[in-house]
Amino acid sequence: MVFKRLLGALGVGGPTVDTVLSTPTVRPGGSVFGQVNLVGGEREAEINGITLSLIARVEVEYEDHEGHTDRTFASAVVSGPLRLAAGQNLAVPFSFPVPFETPATAIGGQHLSGMVLGVRTEVDIAGQLDKGDVDPLAVEALPVQQRVLDGLLALGFRFSRADLEAGHIRGTRQTLPFYQEIEFKAAPQYAHRCNEIEVTFVADAYGVEVVLEFDKRGFLSSGDAVRTYRLEHAAAQQDLTAVVDGWIRAAL
Template identity: 65%
Template sequence: MVFKKLLGALGVGGPAVDTVLSTPVVQPGGVLQGQVNLTGGTVEADIAGITLTLVARVEIEHEEGESTGLYPFARYSVTPPLHLAPGENRSIPFAFPVPYETPITAIAGQHLTGMALGVRTEVDISGALDKGDSDPLGVEPLPVQRRLLDAFLALGFRFRSADLEAGHIRGTAQSLPFYQEIEFAAAPQYAHACNSVEVTFLTTADRVDVILEADKRGGMFHSGRDVIKHHTVEHSAANQDLTSLVDGWIRSAL
């Protein structure tokens, strides 16, 4: 993955910046690596700093309805102030951790519809900040997250969509300003009781908190409603078949 931009907005003859990700696909809590390549323009440049920002497309609910916007959720400085001479070439390597709550964008190489994450390069030249464009970033699930998703598929749930919602889930230790919802259509054995199930992972270095939201069907004497349940799974559970565990979660919610 490569991002190239001539920083013309910061002055004629400005430097060119080429950000290369050597790990364009990572896992939550993993390390993003690459290098920022600088090429001096026709004039010298004093660069106050270069920052890489992780951004995500997030859905925002408001009184007028719903809209989408880019949310920055992690920032890393990759270089102290430096002076770049005309025509000078310089490469700046970087390596920094991705937050454990970083949402998943793909499973086994298959992109999740609705997900968009990127790495934005910000260059500060003489106090003028150029944010440029974002380099796409792929995030594969951690082993225990993959086990849980496999369990839903094994039970007959069908993947519908995934999105990011701005806000905080009550009663959790969520750290990012948004959370991911992975929606599944109900498996046949649960279809009489619910329409769909949404899964949210709030992951730390020690465990994964799983929030299930079941769209429970109404009956003759009651209306339909959402049922929300919280569960916790250790990373070591990645070595187990979690199908029966997830089945128990669903039956308890319904």
């Protein structure tokens, strides 16, 4: 059952809002479609505008501990000023683009535990900004990203976890204030050289940067090693297992 949320700016008897996503699953570079449903309250209301924002739960490092916070990484105004009569039903359709760097919450249809993304509806009513709840949004990996991950799995790497970290990866085209790390336990043939691999994708309209961070082991090669590679979107048309294998062998 869907409950319409009361807009708190006008209190009891005021209008309600309910945002419905017609595309609950998207891909980076695509668009979110849906509509904002408004129902007038006991009296007329002046709404100055409606804004939708993409929100992500991000891990932040402080001086003495780690924590999580919600970060807005994209927003779009979907309605200008409008007047909502008492009892009036009004639907505001919308579509807005999803940045290419948007992290995946699912890979091959499987949800990545710990990944929290959503769409927040903000209504400016009576000069007050009413920040609503976040409607969950699922994001599938781009085809070329999926090919890289398929290559790791084919080589015997085992998915471990994924998270979002605040910060910037040096030397990449990253524009968002955070990045995603997808962690894999090392395949048996590499276990003597590394413990795990963390994969980060920095995508744009032309392709994707693949950042591999290796947790290396061994007397002479302990510590982390980072390598960055570039793939065009067209690379999704081929099996990338051998390419990924070459990257790993060269790095280790």
